[in-house]
Amino acid sequence: MMKKEHAKMQAIWHHLPDILTEVDSDGQIIALNKSFVNKLTVQQMIGTSCYAYLTDEGKALFRRHLHQALSTGQPSEYELSVSFKGTIKNIHNRIIALQTDQASHAIVVTSDVTRYKSAQRILEQDKQHFERIVQSKAQFLINVGQQMRAPSVLLKDTLASIKEGPLHVSSQQLDTLQASIEHLTQIVDDVALLAHSKQGEVSLESVNTSLWHLVDDIEALYFPQSLPLHINLTIQHDPLPHYIITDVFRLRQVLYNLMSGHLSICQQGNINLCIKQDQLAQELVVQFTITNESLTDDAQSWVDYFNKNLEDAKVAALDTHHVA
Template structure:
């Protein structure tokens, strides 16, 4: 017979019944401790599993963001030719066109711009999600910005017979924000309002709420069911498949707008009634994220050259996707030379110093770019050379070398005209 480990306690009990009762109490306590140890082990396993899942999800998200940034940039490259050459042909630079050719070119250009908008949203969303988006804060004139956004939406609203209205409070005239991103947020909200409003009115109202500026976009459209008010902020989401067929769009605008709002230290929310319309509320801190009052470098907006500039050099390892740039600048009377290496640039300098050098987006990634550009400054050259850089879409301006201008891709004719100061 196996010895009872509690036999040493038997003398302390008044009788056998008390001893048995003691054994039962101690057995219950031991069972309770065993259950506690088991639950603690299970909790530790669950915590470790959740942490592993979190790390895997973060790694997958980062991989997705890197992939989206890479593929979005690669998709923009052929759009240089699609948008640039179609715009060039539409202006009949290379010869007259008949009405049907103009119609087809306008359709090509419009489709290219629509594709560009989708690609831009994908890239912007991936940059925000991966923490690579950096705000360029400036003091923004809100009445001017809002009127500009409404003017851009007006043609689409007019096609549907919608009325656009603006209400701006006198104490809500400025705020510290990234003007380009704020414009993008407002245009996303206004575009959605027009898109989902068959008739009636779209209103943009701006007012101050303590230390916040509130932008309210209100429409009289189809509305959103209460159980789907949060679903619409998920990427690639519209309300249902029927709406996907009826209304164009990739479902990225609201997701991107909310994340840009959060990046500014603000938020985006919605109120809606089906069949009666929706109200989107965008609130941003007046003094920027964290109350900062400093501004960072911006893309230059002033023209680079006065009239009369006549010579330009383009440097890039791949010159094929700059054909629209070269064709248009030559059509404007400039002499243009393309170079695939800095040795070729030096050969051009030996012949004649250009007024302007454009660095292609592939060459912009060259680690030695700053050193090469240093060779283009007096006294190494007899006169200063203006430098414009085509920005890689996955690079912040702060990471680029110093230049006179930075140009976001795709390089459209209006951007070229600003650079050339024609």
């Protein structure tokens, strides 16, 4: 049993990528698994002092942590930068006390953590860059929200003046104006929510999204709204995938805003939401198309406005180019 354990320790000692050094309380090298000095063999280094190979900073750190490990019996570790073959290396030393019958010895485990430190720096730089992007986007959304709130307040004041004034305005026109104001207000609130959302509360990345759940939500939300307005709302779709890779927050907000807008301007007409798969630049995409057939001509300018911006909305927010 002892031979087997000894063989294991020998394998670890000779093949571990780290440098293992056994030292006494004065820092003299008792044993060494590999040389860490150019042109010196392991045998040549045994019996010499570790301090002979360290800078002044390295000597002070090694002396302090060696004393701490031997006096407390607990491992002590530290890091330092050293120049090796013209390059800067980040070295991590872990000193472990070995209490023997003869004297106090310690094992020093020396690891090269240069690549780890480099990866840490890159990760921190990426994190800071991402935080700056998020802050920039949040500030942009706040500015947009402030700019949109001003016309919203103006529209509300105008509506109040119309209601109180002698002008002859139909109740249908007032209802349409009121609905448009509420729709604009909802957009402002959405922008504010997105701008002030905390990490994890609102998704801003493409994730695996259930398309059928989204369709069910639209039906549950807008069918009840369409009935009292005498609007025939229909949703048509081809055989569709169960899941798509998309930014679910932006997709839902754009669809909800468009549906709310069309319900606001459509007067006793038909609204159809068509969802189908299509091929775009050799990629499979999901296309959403909203058509509005109002029974009156008063809303035609509003319909043209929404239709004109529908393509821009799809390009900007309905990025569903990966279909599961």
